[in-house]
Amino acid sequence: MAVLRLPEPFDFELSTERFRAFGPDLANLWVDGALHRVVGRREVRIEPARGGVRVEPLDAETRPVVLKLLGAEFDLGAFYRWARRDPVLRRLTRELVGFRPPLAPDPFETLIGSITAQQVSMFAAFAIRNRLIERFGRRAEHAYAFPTAKRLRDATQDKLTALGFSGRKAEYVLGLAQEPVDLRELAELPDDEVKRRLVSIRGIGEWTAIWFLARHLARPRAWPIGDLALDKAVRTLYPEAGDPRAFGERFEPFQNLSAHYLLTGLRLQV
């Protein structure tokens, strides 16, 4: 059996909740209790198993992607020990034991996804993103491979606005598809440098850059300043909180995991 072990604790349902919470996600598709995603040319099926997940096919190409996707790199033990000192996080970490924030394995996909989510509701964002995937991605068996930069170079302003992008966002997507910078090399750079380079690209502001650090690079200290949902979660769970921007320091050095637990905690009403 092709079982991929994940560090304990791990809760499959909780960790994949985001892929279902806002409607279907054609690139991370829920099919009969399993998560489907295209890696390279092949569709991979990921389902819960004792001690981890059953992955089909499991090999040198799919293994690292699945580990990334399921947040295997987070050190939950250290986070949980640290969280005991904060009453809110102590409760959330106990309610959400084994929740590993799902990560976006591909940098281009991460940025395009964030652009679609700028300013609109997550339901609207997922709807538009799914139409982009259907139109410019490649379907495998059930799931789709997210559109590559190369494929999106065939897009035009009109084709993108027809999918629901605003004119401005269509420009951002086209610009990013032409962008010569190698997004993969950002992984080697410190947080501030990644942020500086990303923000210099049109359509990418502070919010998008920080989510890239958090959700693609899994940087522990990424704290999504300016995120409406996170601000709301902070105001709800910490009524005494002042400026959410400064409030992130409270979670040093676990801002990323804290943000994910606050958001998911609020969404699941725990």
Add this chain to the structure above:
DNA sequence: ACCCAGGCATTGG
């Protein structure tokens, strides 16, 4: 018919 939702660039003080 509103209003709000996991922002951003642009413009004008």
Add this chain to the structure above:
DNA sequence: CCAATGCATGGG
């Protein structure tokens, strides 16, 4: 430096 503005969709 900060405030105001337009943007397109989905859900309430």
